[in-house]
Amino acid sequence: MLGQLHDLDLHHLRLFVSVVEAGGFSAAQGALGLSQPTISQHMARLETRLGYRLCSRGKAGFRLTAKGEQLLLAARTLFASIEQFRQQSNGVAGRLLGEVRLGFSEALDPTVIQRLGLAVQRFRQRDESVRIELLSTMPADMERLLLEQRLDLAIGYFSRGQTAFDYRPLFTEVQQLYCGQGHPLFSAEGDAGELLRDADRVEHPYRFLQNREAQLMANSTARSEQVEGTLAFILSGRHIGYLPRHYAQPWVDRGLLRAIEQAQALFDVPFYLAGRRGQGVSEAQRAFAEDVLASFAQHP
Structure with missing residues (x-):
């Protein structure tokens, strides 16, 4: 009887499904690249792990037992789930997730707001599923909100005295x-x-x-x-x-x-894009900062 599922169990289950789909041990030799005795040994180990027989093989030919039929269905479901997981995990690997909260000073020039809109446009062209929050706030509050981690990025004028932040120039007002x-x-x-x-x-x-x-x-x-x-x-x-x-x-x-x-x-x-340094910066926050900088560089 299976307790925890190990890699070797998965290997044996894949071999079992291949044998069934090939129609028997002899027919599976070419597909698996294994000899018939080796296939038999692997099948015997799987049956020992499970505690029941999976198939009959002899003069009457290859035939699954009732429990073998049930295991075949379960194994196919398992491998379909593994493949779905593989596809989803590969998709997540390249996708930006999470949220980005950007604060900006009040009463900015309309051209600045337009460039901020272009930055959002650039970011939305990425492979992402990110919630973006834009918050207009008073300049005196910017660094405090960044320190309290209530903002991830901020556009404004700063004392530039916080060593925990990066300050990158954007434009002049x-x-x-x-x-x-x-x-x-x-x-x-x-x-x-x-x-x-x-x-x-x-x-x-x-x-x-x-x-x-x-x-x-x-x-x-x-x-x-x-x-x-x-x-x-x-x-x-x-x-x-x-x-x-x-x-x-x-x-x-x-x-x-x-x-x-x-x-x-x-x-x-001078106005800057301010954000935290170090490992606390997510991939999404870093990418959005890049798009803000690129939009302002493109439209000085």
């Missing part, structure tokens, strides 16, 4: 200082340095702004972590603040915002 209609700076001509120093600015939690704002202006009674909040403060005509140029331009065109033209009021912010 222009930030500029703006005032709204009704603010003294809106209609100011010439050097507006004093007005700028006295202006009530919108405070941001972003590291790349802190030193710059301190150089230009000291007063702040407004704070916003979101671009939309900053815009609302500026449109009030009582505060000035930094906005991405692409985001502010429609409001400038409508005559509601004015860019402040000062040496410290315009600068570039």
Whole structure:
């Protein structure tokens, strides 16, 4: 009686099925490349393992016993399952599985969103069955969410101080200082340095702004972590603040915002694709990162 199934048992079962399909020991010699005595020995070992006879062989010819018939059905089912497993496991070997969670900063330029869409398109052309989650979040939260493993990848501007992450450059965004209609700076001509120093600015939690704002202006009674909040403060005509140029331009065109033209009021912010290093990165996450990088390289 079989307990655990070993490789030798599988070998003997395959031989048994071949003998039956050939119609007997003698007929199976060519198909198996074995002599009749050797085939007989293997069949005898299988019967010993099972504890019952599988076939009758003699002058009446080769004939399966009732138990042999049952084993033949079971063996064919087993080998069909093994083949199905082989095909499925080979398919999984080359297929990307799991999930990818990517965070990205708010209020990005539409061309950036378009390139992100191209990255998804490239990834979906792979052999994959992956759930992708895209999450727009505040830049100040990006590295924390990555550290907490609530995100796998993130597109934004970073302190780049986390040794656990890779930071790969993607594109540059222009930030500029703006005032709204009704603010003294809106209609100011010439050097507006004093007005700028006295202006009530919108405070941001972003590291790349802190030193710059301190150089230009000291007063702040407004704070916003979101671009939309900053815009609302500026449109009030009582505060000035930094906005991405692409985001502010429609409001400038409508005559509601004015860019402040000062040496410290315009600068570039580099954006990176950040992700964890090491063995915790799945094949799907690595492949999606490659597609993001390729899409941004293709459309600079």
